[in-house]
Amino acid sequence: MKKPVDLSRMYELKMTPERKVEAFRRYVIKLKTRKWGKSSRHYDYYKVDLSFFREEALYMKDLDVRYDVHVRISREIRCLEEMSDEQILCYYTLVKDFRKNVVGKVNMLYVKYYILELANLIYQDTPKDAFAAMLAFWDALNGDRKISDGMTEYFYAVCRLFMIAHTEMAKEMILLLEEKSGQDFSGRNFLKIEKGNYKEADQYVRQNARLLKEEEIYSQEDYIKHTWKAMPCVFRALEENLKPYDFRHVILNGFYASAYIPNYPMSKENTGDKKIVRVSRYVYFERQSYSDYWRYWYYILRESVQDLLNLIHLYTESYMREYFLVKKKRKRSSARILNKAYMGGADRIQDVEVLKSMVADERFEAAIQKGVLAYLEASRIKLPQQKKKSAVRKAIEDMDYGDRAPDAAVDHERLKKAREDARSVLSMLQEGEIDYEDREELTEEIQPAKPSEQVPDEPVWTRAEREYVGFLCREEQEQAKVYLKAVKMPENIMIKTINEKALALLGDILLEKEGGEIRVLEEYREEAAEFASQP
Amino acid sequence: MNKRIAKTVLHALAGGTVPDNGLQYIAVGRKDEVAAITHDMDQISEGYSTFRLLEGAYGTGKSFMAKLVKNEALLRGFVVMECELAPERKLCGTKKEGLETYKCLMSRMCTRTSPSGNALEEVLDTYLYDCQGHAVQKGLEDSRDIFNDVLKTGASLKKKIEALPHGFDFYEVLCRYIHGYILEDICEKDQALKWFRGEFHNRTEAKAALRVSAVIGDGDWFSYMKIWAVFMKEIGYQGLYILLDELTQITRNIVNSITREHNFERLLSMYNACYGNEAKYMGIILCGIPSSIHDRRRGIFSYEALRSRLSNSELQGDEVYRAPVIQLSMLTAEEFMALIERLESMHAMLHERETYFSEEERIQFVNYEYRRIAAANHLTPREFIRDFLTILDLKSTVRKDDTMATFLGGQKGIALSGSMIGAADRGQEENGGKYEGFTL
Numbered sequence: 001m002k003k004p005v006d007l008s009r010m011y012e013l014k015m016t017p018e019r020k021v022e023a024f025r026r027y028v029i030k031l032k033t034r035k036w037g038k039s040s041r042h043y044d045y046y047k048v049d050l051s052f053f054r055e056e057a058l059y060m061k062d063l064d065v066r067y068d069v070h071v072r073i074s075r076e077i078r079c080l081e082e083m084s085d086e087q088i089l090c091y092y093t094l095v096k097d098f099r100k101n102v103v104g105k106v107n108m109l110y111v112k113y114y115i116l117e118l119a120n121l122i123y124q125d126t127p128k129d130a131f132a133a134m135l136a137f138w139d140a141l142n143g144d145r146k147i148s149d150g151m152t153e154y155f156y157a158v159c160r161l162f163m164i165a166h167t168e169m170a171k172e173m174i175l176l177l178e179e180k181s182g183q184d185f186s187g188r189n190f191l192k193i194e195k196g197n198y199k200e201a202d203q204y205v206r207q208n209a210r211l212l213k214e215e216e217i218y219s220q221e222d223y224i225k226h227t228w229k230a231m232p233c234v235f236r237a238l239e240e241n242l243k244p245y246d247f248r249h250v251i252l253n254g255f256y257a258s259a260y261i262p263n264y265p266m267s268k269e270n271t272g273d274k275k276i277v278r279v280s281r282y283v284y285f286e287r288q289s290y291s292d293y294w295r296y297w298y299y300i301l302r303e304s305v306q307d308l309l310n311l312i313h314l315y316t317e318s319y320m321r322e323y324f325l326v327k328k329k330r331k332r333s334s335a336r337i338l339n340k341a342y343m344g345g346a347d348r349i350q351d352v353e354v355l356k357s358m359v360a361d362e363r364f365e366a367a368i369q370k371g372v373l374a375y376l377e378a379s380r381i382k383l384p385q386q387k388k389k390s391a392v393r394k395a396i397e398d399m400d401y402g403d404r405a406p407d408a409a410v411d412h413e414r415l416k417k418a419r420e421d422a423r424s425v426l427s428m429l430q431e432g433e434i435d436y437e438d439r440e441e442l443t444e445e446i447q448p449a450k451p452s453e454q455v456p457d458e459p460v461w462t463r464a465e466r467e468y469v470g471f472l473c474r475e476e477q478e479q480a481k482v483y484l485k486a487v488k489m490p491e492n493i494m495i496k497t498i499n500e501k502a503l504a505l506l507g508d509i510l511l512e513k514e515g516g517e518i519r520v521l522e523e524y525r526e527e528a529a530e531f532a533s534q535p
Numbered sequence: 536m537n538k539r540i541a542k543t544v545l546h547a548l549a550g551g552t553v554p555d556n557g558l559q560y561i562a563v564g565r566k567d568e569v570a571a572i573t574h575d576m577d578q579i580s581e582g583y584s585t586f587r588l589l590e591g592a593y594g595t596g597k598s599f600m601a602k603l604v605k606n607e608a609l610l611r612g613f614v615v616m617e618c619e620l621a622p623e624r625k626l627c628g629t630k631k632e633g634l635e636t637y638k639c640l641m642s643r644m645c646t647r648t649s650p651s652g653n654a655l656e657e658v659l660d661t662y663l664y665d666c667q668g669h670a671v672q673k674g675l676e677d678s679r680d681i682f683n684d685v686l687k688t689g690a691s692l693k694k695k696i697e698a699l700p701h702g703f704d705f706y707e708v709l710c711r712y713i714h715g716y717i718l719e720d721i722c723e724k725d726q727a728l729k730w731f732r733g734e735f736h737n738r739t740e741a742k743a744a745l746r747v748s749a750v751i752g753d754g755d756w757f758s759y760m761k762i763w764a765v766f767m768k769e770i771g772y773q774g775l776y777i778l779l780d781e782l783t784q785i786t787r788n789i790v791n792s793i794t795r796e797h798n799f800e801r802l803l804s805m806y807n808a809c810y811g812n813e814a815k816y817m818g819i820i821l822c823g824i825p826s827s828i829h830d831r832r833r834g835i836f837s838y839e840a841l842r843s844r845l846s847n848s849e850l851q852g853d854e855v856y857r858a859p860v861i862q863l864s865m866l867t868a869e870e871f872m873a874l875i876e877r878l879e880s881m882h883a884m885l886h887e888r889e890t891y892f893s894e895e896e897r898i899q900f901v902n903y904e905y906r907r908i909a910a911a912n913h914l915t916p917r918e919f920i921r922d923f924l925t926i927l928d929l930k931s932t933v934r935k936d937d938t939m940a941t942f943l944g945g946q947k948g949i950a951l952s953g954s955m956i957g958a959a960d961r962g963q964e965e966n967g968g969k970y971e972g973f974t975l
Contacts, residue, residue, distance in 0.1 A: 411869060418869040421566040422877070428569050429559040429607050492657040493664045499648035507540060508556060509648060523539060 056080045057122045063092040073109045099123060101140040108151055111141060115155060119162045127166040131173060134159065135180075156181055459501035461531055468494055470532035472511065472520050480518070491518070541881040548878070549924045551917050555650070558603045561877055564870035565600065568861055572604050575818055576611055580773040584764075584809035584817040588782070588835075588845060590828050591863030594915025597822045600863060601778055604820060609647045612773040613818075614658065614763075616640040620784035626801040627753055628794060633801070634733055637756035640777065641732045656728060662770040663716045682717045686710065692769045699765065700758045704749040711745050733759075757805060764817035774816030782823025787833045799838040806844060828860065866916060868901050874916070875900065875923050882927045891930050896939035900926070903943045 067089035471480035502510035547554035627633035670684040715724030733751040764775035
């Protein structure tokens with residue numbers, strides 16, 4: 001039996017690369033007993049916790065290896081554990097060159113992974129260095145080659161998230177990125193949204209929305225409304241869910257997961273454009289919610305904190321004024337900073353810090369919530385309907401899960417009809433002869449039911465029946481059997497006769513055969529004793 | 536309805552199960568279906584046979600409907616046999632799966648006075664007790680004489696049974712049972728019961744025990760069902776009702792196409808027997824999810840002969856009265872309203888109150904339920920009822936002064952809706968439901 005490996009010690013001892021890879025694998029397995037396999041169709045695959053991504057990467061970052069074969073990689077990877085041994089060796093061989101900004105002929109999936117690592121501060125200690133490394137690497141990558149649109153989009157999206165995670169660098173980054181890309185990173189088009197110029201605003205939102213096919217899902221107007229107006233609530237909800245995590249890394253990993261997850265394993269069949277999801281519906285739903293979760297997150301967090309504050313200001317102004325001017329008169333400097341942040345942007349780092357501490361204040365949150373809810377109520381926002389024509393929607397149609405529920409709105413005419421129908425069902429059925437509506441009869445005493453055809457009007461208990469029930473009430477099974485023999489009455493017949501009478505009196509049977517024994521039903525024990533004691 | 540039934544109903548519903556009795560008080564939105572079934576029952580007692588498929592998506596109330604049918608049939612004097620099909624219980628199969636179904640049906644034979652099953656002995660004994668009583672009234676004392684008299688009384692029964700396939704064997708065993716009953720030979724009686732239940736493995740065993748060279752087998756069990764139906768009618772019941780649940784076990788869950796086809800053939804012969812009047816006094820109801828019927832690859836409709844017979848006419852629309860396939864649709868909001876009114880009324884009766892909520896508050900509850908996460912596809916009566924009963928329980932005990940709005944998580948009348956984050960929602964609900972209105 002193998003002894004457990006002391007990994008940190010092995011690392012120090014400079015083991016061979018192959019053994020390091022093996023050790024790393026055991027380390028990961030030891031850290032987490034994964035429920036999921038490598039197959040993307042596995043149920044738990046999409047639940048993978050990416051919080052270990054950074055730990056793994058940090059642990060492996062200095063792996064000194066030279067593996068000359070360029071190992072192919074065919075799908076996007078989210079953490080090292082998803083790579084094969086050869087791929088890991090190949091990746092860290094490449095990384096050595098990447099870190100010197102030397103990029104030869106390389107599979108872009110390795111590059112993507114490296115960018116993600118850079119953004120997560122694997123190779124640099126400070127965000128500033130990391131950002132500089134990202135830009136330098138991007139320039140080197142561009143060099144004399146043509147980079148695909150998807151890759152470019154990916155890079156800028158990571159930059160945008162990076163910017164949000166390190167707001168203190170935002171200004172500097174915006175300038176650099178706008179100069180490099182020609183895209184809008186500052187959120188200035190937000191003003192256009194406020195003026196109701198949805199066309200302009202739509203362009204702005206679409207710019208980086210790589211996950212949604214907007215035309216299929218929302219109208220422009222709805223889309224903007226939806227994206228912007230829901231922000232504060234979502235943001236807050238997310239924050240609460242993310243307490244145990246290092247927020248910045250989770251943002252980036254989450255984005256990465258969101259980019260990956262929507263690629264459901266679907267197959268196009270030759271017959272038309274119909275797509276079939278090969279996985280079960282349940283798994284699909286798991287993925288769907290997970291994907292949406294990250295997707296919203298992505299939407300919210302890729303925008304600047306400044307925009308968020310602008311939005312909050314719009315809806316909470318009056319509440320905020322009340323809070324700062326009436327209840328907290330002495331905090332004028334805070335109010336000034338906040339006001340400035342709303343209107344022009346927070347320039348100084350210390351202002352950002354003040355803002356952060358204010359946002360963390362419970363009362364501030366309460367004010368925001370109040371304002372947002374009031375706004376939502378006033379404007380009666382209708383968030384967009386489920387998309388109708390997408391392949392994903394088609395794929396989940398399953399005849400066993402029923403129709404979509406009808407409208408919630410209760411129509412009084414239809415309600416009247418439903419009540420009448422229910423009443424008529426009652427009258428159609430045999431027991432329904434008893435008037436349900438008559439509350440007077442619904443008293444604690446046992447009400448004699450209106451008898452059915454088989455039962456006589458007033459059942460009379462014979463002496464033998466009373467005696468027999470008496471034995472059963474006292475749980476004297478043997479005596480009951482002896483008694484039946486004495487009165488020459490078969491057991492089945494006796495039970496049937498008593499049950500018939502009980503049905504007429506109680507509306508239910510009294511005796512039940514369980515195994516070889518006859519027992520009085522627990523619910524009617526009192527009544528049984530009463531019958532047995534009748535003269 | 537007495538308090539006890541109300542208590543039973545509410546108790547079962549709170550646990551998410553269908554109550555054993557009192558179902559008619561909570562049957563809403565099923566008027567047409569109930570009318571169709573009661574019409575069937577009338578037909579059966581007149582000597583016809585019926586065959587229906589109850590089709591409904593998960594959670595639409597198939598089990599509820601089946602139980603309602605069972606209770607109603609029992610009240611009307613039918614003998615009911617029920618069975619859930621399973622991998623080891625089909626209509627036919629290479630490992631005697633058909634016979635297993637027969638055994639299951641026999642062991643779950645119910646009458647009005649034995650609703651939980653195992654009523655075969657009771658049914659036979661009751662009949663014989665009456666016959667014996669008549670014989671004794673005639674002044675007969677010797678067991679042999681009584682036995683002969685009972686046989687004589689049942690001459691017409693003999694004729695009718697023997698007219699059916701396997702009738703002679705059946706009647707022979709019945710005679711053994713009668714003999715054992717009157718002469719109090721428990722061993723003989725038990726052997727006959729064993730035969731009736733299909734428990735004999737081969738003919739040799741049966742011949743040694745009962746001198747009958749036939750046993751109930753995988754291929755002919757339905758013929759015996761026909762005999763049982765006639766027998767039940769003759770001894771005073773209205774007929775025989777057979778309820779088979781989990782139809783999907785003989786459709787989609789059978790991978791082998793030949794086995795599946797054999798089962799469909801058996802189903803076809805059952806259908807033909809019912810409508811060809813070969814079977815009398817018998818009603819058959821099969822319950823299944825839509826795909827077990829409509830799936831053109833593995834469902835019943837993949838078998839053309841059945842599809843053409845069972846397809847509902849396009850002209851009939853939503854009418855279910857004559858349709859071989861009764862489609863149970865999801866309850867509408869109004870029907871849910873009617874349902875919760877009844878539940879509230881029952882609850883109020885138990886706790887001696889007038890009422891709990893106003894109509895507006897009930898509407899608010901219905902709207903709330905419809906706006907829940909994935910309600911469009913997943914809202915079932917089970918969840919709906921459970922939520923409402925929870926509120927009623929709270930209202931009647933610890934939160935007497937709360938309104939519906941406060942129960943629904945402090946929405947304060949704001950009609951929040953649309954898609955947000957499901958996980959966040961669930962977390963919020965536990966913390967007081969600040970964002971409950973947001974659904975994904």
